Amino acid sequence: ACNEESVTDETASEEVRTIQVTTPPTSKNLSWQTPDGEILGYEPDVLRAIDEKLEGYEFNIQAVADSAQETGLKTGKYELNVGGFYPTPERKEQYYVPEEPNGRSLIKMYVREDSDIETLEDLVGKNITPFTAGGGTLQVVLDWQEENPEHKLDLEESSGDIPYAQRLKEIDSGKYDAFVGPANLGQNEVIEELGLKVRGTDPIYVGETILLIHKSEENEQLVEEVNQALKELREDGTLSEISEEYYGEDIFQYEVTK
Amino acid sequence: MDAPNTLEIISLLLEVAHVSLIILVVSAVLGLLLGSLLTMINVKDIPVLKQFTVVISSFTRSVPIIIQLFLVYYALPPILANFGIDASNLSATVAAILALTLYHGGYLTEVLRAAYKAVDKGQHEAADSFGYTPTKKFFRIILPQVVPVALPGWGNALIHLIHDTSLVFALGVADIMGRAELIAAASFGMNQVTVFITVAIIYIIFTFLSDGMVRLFEKKTRKYKLDSGLNARGM
Amino acid sequence: MLNIQNLKVSFGDKEVLKGVDLTVNKGDVVTFIGPSGTGKTTILKCINYLVEPDEGQMQLLDVSADFKNINKKEILQLRRNTAMVFQQFNLFKNKTVVENVMDAQITVQKKSKKEAYEKSIDLLEKVGLLEKENEYPSRLSGGQQQRVSIARALAVEPEVILFDEPTSSLDPELVAEVLKVIESVAKTGVTILLVTHEMSFARKVSNKIVFMEKGKIVEEGSPEQIFENSQNERTKQFLKNYYAEAAEMMEATQ
Amino acid sequence: MLNIQNLKVSFGDKEVLKGVDLTVNKGDVVTFIGPSGTGKTTILKCINYLVEPDEGQMQLLDVSADFKNINKKEILQLRRNTAMVFQQFNLFKNKTVVENVMDAQITVQKKSKKEAYEKSIDLLEKVGLLEKENEYPSRLSGGQQQRVSIARALAVEPEVILFDEPTSSLDPELVAEVLKVIESVAKTGVTILLVTHEMSFARKVSNKIVFMEKGKIVEEGSPEQIFENSQNERTKQFLKNYYAEAAEMMEATQ
Amino acid sequence: MLNFEILVENFFGILNVVPQTVALAVTIFILSILVGTVMALIQEYNVPVIKQIVMLFKLFMRGTPLIVFIFIMYYSLPGIVSFFTNLLNLDYNPHNMSPVVILIVAVSLTVSSFQAETIRASFLSVSYGQIEAARSLGYTPFQAFLRIITPQALVEALPEFGNAFLVVMKAISLGFMITVVDIFAEARLIAASNSYYVEAFIVAALMYWGIAYIVVTLTNKYESSLARRT
Numbered sequence A: 001a002c003n004e005e006s007v008t009d010e011t012a013s014e015e016v017r018t019i020q021v022t023t024p025p026t027s028k029n030l031s032w033q034t035p036d037g038e039i040l041g042y043e044p045d046v047l048r049a050i051d052e053k054l055e056g057y058e059f060n061i062q063a064v065a066d067s068a069q070e071t072g073l074k075t076g077k078y079e080l081n082v083g084g085f086y087p088t089p090e091r092k093e094q095y096y097v098p099e100e101p102n103g104r105s106l107i108k109m110y111v112r113e114d115s116d117i118e119t120l121e122d123l124v125g126k127n128i129t130p131f132t133a134g135g136g137t138l139q140v141v142l143d144w145q146e147e148n149p150e151h152k153l154d155l156e157e158s159s160g161d162i163p164y165a166q167r168l169k170e171i172d173s174g175k176y177d178a179f180v181g182p183a184n185l186g187q188n189e190v191i192e193e194l195g196l197k198v199r200g201t202d203p204i205y206v207g208e209t210i211l212l213i214h215k216s217e218e219n220e221q222l223v224e225e226v227n228q229a230l231k232e233l234r235e236d237g238t239l240s241e242i243s244e245e246y247y248g249e250d251i252f253q254y255e256v257t258k
Numbered sequence B: 001m002d003a004p005n006t007l008e009i010i011s012l013l014l015e016v017a018h019v020s021l022i023i024l025v026v027s028a029v030l031g032l033l034l035g036s037l038l039t040m041i042n043v044k045d046i047p048v049l050k051q052f053t054v055v056i057s058s059f060t061r062s063v064p065i066i067i068q069l070f071l072v073y074y075a076l077p078p079i080l081a082n083f084g085i086d087a088s089n090l091s092a093t094v095a096a097i098l099a100l101t102l103y104h105g106g107y108l109t110e111v112l113r114a115a116y117k118a119v120d121k122g123q124h125e126a127a128d129s130f131g132y133t134p135t136k137k138f139f140r141i142i143l144p145q146v147v148p149v150a151l152p153g154w155g156n157a158l159i160h161l162i163h164d165t166s167l168v169f170a171l172g173v174a175d176i177m178g179r180a181e182l183i184a185a186a187s188f189g190m191n192q193v194t195v196f197i198t199v200a201i202i203y204i205i206f207t208f209l210s211d212g213m214v215r216l217f218e219k220k221t222r223k224y225k226l227d228s229g230l231n232a233r234g235m
Numbered sequence C, D: 001m002l003n004i005q006n007l008k009v010s011f012g013d014k015e016v017l018k019g020v021d022l023t024v025n026k027g028d029v030v031t032f033i034g035p036s037g038t039g040k041t042t043i044l045k046c047i048n049y050l051v052e053p054d055e056g057q058m059q060l061l062d063v064s065a066d067f068k069n070i071n072k073k074e075i076l077q078l079r080r081n082t083a084m085v086f087q088q089f090n091l092f093k094n095k096t097v098v099e100n101v102m103d104a105q106i107t108v109q110k111k112s113k114k115e116a117y118e119k120s121i122d123l124l125e126k127v128g129l130l131e132k133e134n135e136y137p138s139r140l141s142g143g144q145q146q147r148v149s150i151a152r153a154l155a156v157e158p159e160v161i162l163f164d165e166p167t168s169s170l171d172p173e174l175v176a177e178v179l180k181v182i183e184s185v186a187k188t189g190v191t192i193l194l195v196t197h198e199m200s201f202a203r204k205v206s207n208k209i210v211f212m213e214k215g216k217i218v219e220e221g222s223p224e225q226i227f228e229n230s231q232n233e234r235t236k237q238f239l240k241n242y243y244a245e246a247a248e249m250m251e252a253t254q
Numbered sequence E: 001m002l003n004f005e006i007l008v009e010n011f012f013g014i015l016n017v018v019p020q021t022v023a024l025a026v027t028i029f030i031l032s033i034l035v036g037t038v039m040a041l042i043q044e045y046n047v048p049v050i051k052q053i054v055m056l057f058k059l060f061m062r063g064t065p066l067i068v069f070i071f072i073m074y075y076s077l078p079g080i081v082s083f084f085t086n087l088l089n090l091d092y093n094p095h096n097m098s099p100v101v102i103l104i105v106a107v108s109l110t111v112s113s114f115q116a117e118t119i120r121a122s123f124l125s126v127s128y129g130q131i132e133a134a135r136s137l138g139y140t141p142f143q144a145f146l147r148i149i150t151p152q153a154l155v156e157a158l159p160e161f162g163n164a165f166l167v168v169m170k171a172i173s174l175g176f177m178i179t180v181v182d183i184f185a186e187a188r189l190i191a192a193s194n195s196y197y198v199e200a201f202i203v204a205a206l207m208y209w210g211i212a213y214i215v216v217t218l219t220n221k222y223e224s225s226l227a228r229r230t
């Protein structure tokens, strides 16, 4: 018996591959790390659910900043990244991307309570807070701008180091008229906590978010299995459950905007 | 978790102060050694090697630290792998120390070189005339006169280093700045101002200590009364 | 014991020494005199290789070197057999008076601290600077610095001492003291090369005078030969003012 | 025209000048002699306030100042009425020879460049350094530096010139030249204060000799009085070596 | 592994912002030297009270991480300015203050506290005899400073000024937080939009290095020409 056990142990450890997985550290509720090192949020929980399903892999989840995430993924330091990524041609070119999305991203506008801004068109001539450089939100707005050149918006970009809480205060104070951004980053909590006279509009965009996997022969199998796992998790309602837990609603209820 | 109050923020930040301190102290020491070595090569005008130091120091001084951190942590292991060196286990902390050492060393090269050149030629002549070996001359005569001139620049370099250690969070190292970001994120950035000001105060204390150390050395070297400077005679 | 052949030095494209030959015997006191800027300091600095000559050979004791391909060991040997008193003193700024005198003894000669200290105190007493033992050079008057510099050179008991205007900042009393010191050192067999513009000092201290002009040795000989029977017009002219002065003095003190 | 009362200076707790009184008339050439470290340089530096006295009053031309509360304007006036030749030369390292001589004329006296240049060339010729016009000081021999320093001081045509051992690095020929220059300057009514340890030079150049020791003026008088009829034992002893030398010279040149 | 098409594309993309980055850096660099010199002089001449204020200011500026200081300035500078404009009854609305101005003020103040140390050190290398000589000839302190001390001190200070300039070059990339785009910011913009992070960083690094190389070559040339003159 002893003998047998040790043999199975060996084969098991040979087969289980440890995967370096990264997720953003400071994007509550999407994904964040507590001071004692716990990694929480929608994305980490989805990762854990996938990990449970995959027999031959073990995920080592780490929280690192976004530019480090993609740099490390490209050089092979990391194998798998999550972080509310939008699918883009460039990403598909550089990385393996499972067909099945791992989540939804809702983009809303945050405006003063008495504001009549409801759609992107209403932003013409308004003061919009700077967008996080190259973020998905900006891309969405730029795409819209391209289709609607007659409504010229005044768009600015910045590094995104100024936190959303601060941005919402700037709406409240009148410095800016609108803040456009992903709705999964705790805006509701901030508004409530600080008693801001700010409201969120209906989503102006609903998109799918994806996983990114380092391109290498070794990982071809991994992509397949992750894809399969995601499909199952989606179907059995696990993803919706996780969403309820962190966002207070099922993000999968929204139709993806074309 | 409830949003922590200021006292809790301070204690949370201080919990990881040792991480920042270790990175800081190790790269300060190694950087000083590297800087001294590069300076030596530079002032001795050793061919080829000198060109090499110019390249190193211009690169490490100019490229944003974050890119240097990425280079060491992400790009170095695959490059080394081509030469059969396995560095895939390079930890983020070690990578951070390596990058900061290179940066600090490159910076110090300029400080030390200038201070070295400020020493009067007659001092070299006098030591040479007695048959001091180059090493003896350096340690007994030249270095003590280089130090007072180099101290303020060294102080600057240390402060830059202190601030740049805060970037290692990008690699996932949990230093003070990293912890601060996490605390701020936990409250959706609502307490970011408090957290940032607390961090600033901790850094001010670090620089205060660092500058204090530099001042202490300055006091020690002031006894040489090298007779230079605007108020050499206290006027 | 010291032999120099065909010593040539240029700074940039300016030739400063134009082929100097010189022979010095053990225990000699050789004094260089000549107009300002002729290369007197430069000769002394070639002997311990502080200035790199373009050409020339030199034998000093058992070191025999061609300046064109002298090696590090030879240079160190040259320097350890000699000591120099600089025209601008060049005291170590970061060391006190007594440390200045002690340092080479400890560093180069590996003497014990105690031994070096005793020797230094002894020499400082000789040059009358005992009370300044713990001062830094920047706090000394010109004459005091010069005396420390003399003590520092004597402390290493070299085979050859190079004095570059060792009395330029000293008053007659001290000049007499230094004269005594140099004479007593010379008696122990130490060879002395000296640059001075004080002719009476040169005359008294040396057994050989070298008159230089424009990077060349114009005339050399015993003090009597040079001061009383110079055959060279240029030398005579150079010494004219000295004679005139002597004559005046005669008058005044008669 | 220059009057100093009760001048006291200390460095740290060491009193260097212990109450010096001095009166100098326009056109005087006053020479300070005395042992090394007595405070000769310090006196000169008090006159242009490079050293801050602890106590004392001074009148110089129309400036009348109490050193205890002298103001900036007075200091500047003192300095613009005087010029100094330093014992260590202190040439401006970042300027060529001719620029060293020109700079104060342009900066302080607001002369035109051309005018300053012409005056400088003139002076450089006088001290025999025309060919070094565009050299930097670090490239000069000791005697050359000293001569540039003299030219620089003369160039601003001050009311009072302070010479601190202006001939220490000069050979007899050049000493005679400098003597001529100083005499010609004195003739134009410029007042000269001078420190030297070359007694025969002091004797020839000055109309008043001040003998100092240990921060005090011990004796003062005309050269004849001091050199031939000194009443003071210390002065006599100090000059003993000078007499001995003169006597020897007499013998030798007879 | 690298995508060369993207590299080339990035190169021209980033090259666009080089002139404005350098112009900004030069402006800040010059301002910081001016302010730093004043601080160094106050410290060297021991001006009472003001010296203590300068020391405190330096401590604060050297200690505060620049990112925090920019953050503070972003929220408080308009208020500070409006306080003064109101005081002087000027008609200027500082709330439209350009982020570039805020960045220039923040970085200049920070860097000047470092420049003060550099300048202080360079004074330490000028021998006192030089100052005595200038004084003896009746130079005003300012004339002595400009004509004698500065040229000699500069030899010593130049390499550190080179350092400071490169520090400024890097520091302004923090301005991205308040929408000022420089070389590094442009690289991040491009990277974020096309996900070719490695390529963008490589191009940015080369750009910085190239500028550094030019700066180093220029200062070395100037340094050796100054050194030859002493």
Ligand SMILES: Nc1ncnc2c1ncn2[C@@H]1O[C@H](COP(=O)(O)OP(=O)(O)OP(=O)(O)O)[C@@H](O)[C@H]1O
Pocket: C011, C012, C016, C035, C036, C037, C038, C039, C040, C041, C042, C043, C087, D138, D139, D140, D141, D142, D143, D144, D169
């Ligand atoms: N580093 C240097 N670079 C260029 N020229 C130099 C340098 N050092 C000395 N010289 C020149 O070489 C010549 C000889 O200088 P040296 O110091 O040997 O003269 P010297 O005979 O000692 O004169 P003095 O009696 O004035 O000290 C001088 O004309 C001087 O200008």
Ligand SMILES: Nc1ncnc2c1ncn2[C@@H]1O[C@H](COP(=O)(O)OP(=O)(O)OP(=O)(O)O)[C@@H](O)[C@H]1O
Pocket: B233, C138, C139, C140, C141, C142, C143, C144, C169, D011, D012, D016, D035, D036, D037, D038, D039, D040, D041, D042, D043, D087
């Ligand atoms: N900066 C200083 N700090 C402390 N002591 C000093 C300083 N400068 C000079 N002294 C001391 O003051 C005394 C007088 O110095 P000063 O330079 O006036 O002498 P001096 O008469 O010119 O001598 P010398 O003929 O040797 O040049 C000396 O004993 C010297 O050690």
Ligand SMILES: [Mg+2]
Pocket: C040, C041, C042, C087, C164, D141, D142, D143
């Ligand atoms: Mg000489």
Ligand SMILES: [Mg+2]
Pocket: C141, C142, C143, D040, D041, D042, D087, D164
């Ligand atoms: Mg003196």
